Amino acid sequence: MTDFFKSRLFVISILVVAIAATLPLYASGYVLGLLTVAFYFGVFAMSWDLLFGFAGEVNFGPTFLIGVGAYTAGILNNLYGWSVYLCIFLGAMAAVVAGFVLALPALRLRGPYFGLTTLVAVLILQNFVVVFAGLTGGEIGLTIPDVITISANINYWIALGFMTISAAILFGLSQSPIGLVLQASGQDAVQAGALGFNIVKHKLFAFIVSAFFSGLSGALLVFYFGTASVGTVVDIAVGVNVIVAAVLGGRRTVLGGALGAIFLIVASEFLRPTGELATFIVSTVALLVVLFFPGGFLGAALSREART
Amino acid sequence: MDARTTSPPTLQVRGLVKRFGGLTAVKNLSLDLRDGEILGLIGPNGSGKSTAMKSIMGIERPTAGDVVFQGENLAGLPAHKIARKGFGMVFQHSRPLNRQTVLENIMVALLPDSLLMLLPDKALIERAKWIAERVGLGAVMNRRPPTLPFADLRRLELAKAIARDPKIVLVDEPFAGLTLAEVGTFSELIRSFRDEGRAVLLVDHNVKSVAALVDRVLAMYLGEEIVTGRADEVMRNETVRRVYLGGALETHARPETSFKDQVPALEVKDLNVHYGKAQALENVSIHIHHGEFVSIVGLNGAGKTTLFNAISGFLAYGGDIVRDGEKLRGISPAKIARSGIVQCPETRELFGEMTVRENLDLGGQHLSDQERERQLTWLFELFPILKARQDQLAQTLSGGEQQMLAIGRALMMQPKILILDEPTLGLAPVILEQLSKALEKLRQTTPITVLLGEQNVTFALPHADRVYVLEHARIVWEGDPGRFAKEAGAGYL
Numbered sequence: 001m002t003d004f005f006k007s008r009l010f011v012i013s014i015l016v017v018a019i020a021a022t023l024p025l026y027a028s029g030y031v032l033g034l035l036t037v038a039f040y041f042g043v044f045a046m047s048w049d050l051l052f053g054f055a056g057e058v059n060f061g062p063t064f065l066i067g068v069g070a071y072t073a074g075i076l077n078n079l080y081g082w083s084v085y086l087c088i089f090l091g092a093m094a095a096v097v098a099g100f101v102l103a104l105p106a107l108r109l110r111g112p113y114f115g116l117t118t119l120v121a122v123l124i125l126q127n128f129v130v131v132f133a134g135l136t137g138g139e140i141g142l143t144i145p146d147v148i149t150i151s152a153n154i155n156y157w158i159a160l161g162f163m164t165i166s167a168a169i170l171f172g173l174s175q176s177p178i179g180l181v182l183q184a185s186g187q188d189a190v191q192a193g194a195l196g197f198n199i200v201k202h203k204l205f206a207f208i209v210s211a212f213f214s215g216l217s218g219a220l221l222v223f224y225f226g227t228a229s230v231g232t233v234v235d236i237a238v239g240v241n242v243i244v245a246a247v248l249g250g251r252r253t254v255l256g257g258a259l260g261a262i263f264l265i266v267a268s269e270f271l272r273p274t275g276e277l278a279t280f281i282v283s284t285v286a287l288l289v290v291l292f293f294p295g296g297f298l299g300a301a302l303s304r305e306a307r308t
Numbered sequence: 309m310d311a312r313t314t315s316p317p318t319l320q321v322r323g324l325v326k327r328f329g330g331l332t333a334v335k336n337l338s339l340d341l342r343d344g345e346i347l348g349l350i351g352p353n354g355s356g357k358s359t360a361m362k363s364i365m366g367i368e369r370p371t372a373g374d375v376v377f378q379g380e381n382l383a384g385l386p387a388h389k390i391a392r393k394g395f396g397m398v399f400q401h402s403r404p405l406n407r408q409t410v411l412e413n414i415m416v417a418l419l420p421d422s423l424l425m426l427l428p429d430k431a432l433i434e435r436a437k438w439i440a441e442r443v444g445l446g447a448v449m450n451r452r453p454p455t456l457p458f459a460d461l462r463r464l465e466l467a468k469a470i471a472r473d474p475k476i477v478l479v480d481e482p483f484a485g486l487t488l489a490e491v492g493t494f495s496e497l498i499r500s501f502r503d504e505g506r507a508v509l510l511v512d513h514n515v516k517s518v519a520a521l522v523d524r525v526l527a528m529y530l531g532e533e534i535v536t537g538r539a540d541e542v543m544r545n546e547t548v549r550r551v552y553l554g555g556a557l558e559t560h561a562r563p564e565t566s567f568k569d570q571v572p573a574l575e576v577k578d579l580n581v582h583y584g585k586a587q588a589l590e591n592v593s594i595h596i597h598h599g600e601f602v603s604i605v606g607l608n609g610a611g612k613t614t615l616f617n618a619i620s621g622f623l624a625y626g627g628d629i630v631r632d633g634e635k636l637r638g639i640s641p642a643k644i645a646r647s648g649i650v651q652c653p654e655t656r657e658l659f660g661e662m663t664v665r666e667n668l669d670l671g672g673q674h675l676s677d678q679e680r681e682r683q684l685t686w687l688f689e690l691f692p693i694l695k696a697r698q699d700q701l702a703q704t705l706s707g708g709e710q711q712m713l714a715i716g717r718a719l720m721m722q723p724k725i726l727i728l729d730e731p732t733l734g735l736a737p738v739i740l741e742q743l744s745k746a747l748e749k750l751r752q753t754t755p756i757t758v759l760l761g762e763q764n765v766t767f768a769l770p771h772a773d774r775v776y777v778l779e780h781a782r783i784v785w786e787g788d789p790g791r792f793a794k795e796a797g798a799g800y801l
């Protein structure tokens with residue numbers, strides 16, 4: 001851990017964040033807006049990697065956690081007009097509770113069944129949003145009266161700061177003793193048990209941490225957008241993008257998730273002139289990376305460093 | 309004998325039972341283990357010894373019985389709780405954390421089961437270093453597991469198991485995959501655990517491999533204890549000898565000179581196979597004549613299945629496998645099977661949710677309808693029970709019936725060379741007799757060449773024309789079955 005502060009990865013990360021922080025001084029509002037969304041997405045992907053890369057559990061429903069956080073925050077603000085920050089906090093807490101309620105029974109299942117459970121949870125949430133349209137805004141989307149700020153610059157800095165702090169916490173956790181035990185249980189649950197570790201407890205903890213950051217990020221995102229809709233925070237396709245971002249960036253690296261998310265969002269935007277082709281091209285790149293460099297961007301770089 | 313026998317046992321297992329569905333893997337097992345003692349739990353594959361060990365550790369939940377440790381009954385607790393009471397287990401297969409160093413891997417084992425520890429403390433690192441030195445990993449503790457030789461990975465498993473200073477150490481097949489020199493070093497290590505006052509329980513296949521190491525041996529067969537005692541007593545025990553060597557054997561070997569073929573049906577020359585860093589086969593050479601019945605005798609882990617899988621084309625190998633003078637390298641497993649080398653695998657690999665008849669029809673899929681009917685009629689004469697069970701799902705059959713179906717499905721492919729891998733695995737003696745009769749009929753009435761891999765000598769010898777003994781990846785004996793008991797039997801116990 002102490003070595004980390006001297007490592008190349010740490011120096012590069014600090015540099016990248018420092019440069020990114022100066023962007024509002026010269027970049028256009030369009031670029032800032034794009035990156036603001038990408039940063040929130042980065043937190044989704046990093047939270048997901050904590051579960052997949054370390055605990056070894058494939059959560060096919062990251063948007064269940066994101067969506068619960070986003071809609072709870074939005075609905076509370078819409079109904080009661082509570083302060084934005086209270087709503088964001090309560091959104092994150094709602095995601096934690098929902099994550100706990102889902103994971104407690106689901107973690108008893110083995111193999112693909114855990115993943116399937118999380119997938120079904122997304123469908124249920126999606127249905128809920130549509131059926132209770134009076135509360136949620138249904139398919140049209142939920143209008144949120146308040147925003148954090150209308151300044152593009154401040155919104156950008158909030159997102160960057162939030163992503164940086166989340167990355168530091170999630171990465172630190174992944175490198176801590178808890179992260180080691182998680183990794184051991186993900187790799188061989190029987191052996192980790194025989195070494196005296198309560199697997200369910202550790203995995204549940206990982207799920208709750210993942211839920212907290214997903215929900216928090218989802219809540220922040222809706223207050224940036226000023227609206228919450230199924231298409232932006234709940235749909236399976238959004239979840240797939242989160243997963244692709246994390247895998248693209250590099251499994252078991254945490255930070256890779258942020259890289260992958262930024263790549264995915266920026267690349268889609270750059271390719272926008274190609275119309276429908278954009279999604280196709282980005283998906284193809286993602287598929288090629290997963291097929292030929294399963295370690296992802298950062299995984300490939302890190303393993304090269306480890307070999308030397 | 310000394311203080312050991314008079315002090316109360318640290319671990320008392322009483323009436324341990326483990327059932328999986330209809331199968332009783334461990335039946336009413338009782339054992340005592342004292343501080344500073346090594347007990348060997350011995351039995352052939354499928355005898356329930358590993359299940360017994362897992363039930364003690366809490367990896368499997370015992371169906372009934374007590375596991376009393378220092379006066380406290382631990383039966384039914386989950387593994388992580390039992391581990392914290394003072395149990396450590398050495399696993400046969402290691403899956404270390406590949407991105408962490410050896411030292412960090414050992415540190416994982418030392419961590420508390422807590423969500424509050426965010427930084428490892430200094431004392432923990434010192435302790436991990438000490439353990440690394442203790443098991444002989446001192447020189448490599450800053451390397452990552454993928455760069456280590458196989459024996460060092462096994463050392464890492466030992467290190468993790470003793471990390472938290474357990475009172476009881478359980479070891480699953482301590483010497484699997486190790487060279488003879490490494491076996492010596494590992495025996496020394498395990499002995500030193502005992503000398504520190506720990507109680508050690510070893511699981512292995514035969515008495516011989518652990519005789520020099522253990523204080524006492526408990527021999528198991530079909531889930532039950534046969535006998536407990538000193539290693540030499542157990543090796544002299546009549547029942548143990550019968551389980552491993554068979555009783556008075558009646559053999560019907562045809563001398564090798566009676567096979568007049570110029571080119572053998574199958575010839576394996578200097579075969580070498582590696583699984584990662586472990587050598588599974590070392591310079592193995594065998595040959596089989598047309599129509600001959602050859603048995604490969606060897607304990608679990610000796611390399612039988614590896615040999616068969618290499619012949620069937622599933623594995624990359626060094627050396628050559630030659631059939632009727634033609635090398636098989638590069639031919640796909642499907643083509644090899646279709647050309648008449650058919651393997652009936654140890655794991656049976658039946659299609660559980662298909663009926664018996666569908667399984668058989670799949671085997672005979674390449675035959676014309678008329679031919680398939682004829683083959684089926686012949687097969688039902690060989691295994692009448694399959695005819696009665698035709699419409700039943702394969703997974704609902706008993707173990708013995710499943711084995712018959714697996715052999716039947718292989719026979720539907722009209723093999724020229726039939727490879728049977730451990731057909732007796734986990735089967736009761738009465739079923740063995742039926743299988744035995746079927747094999748005899750096969751040998752008498754068909755020209756099929758048979759290659760049988762077995763650890764059950766009683767089953768393997770009676771039909772064999774010739775026997776090879778495979779031990780630790782090498783062929784150590786070849787001869788006719790009549791001479792087996794005299795020349796190779798002692799080494800096999």
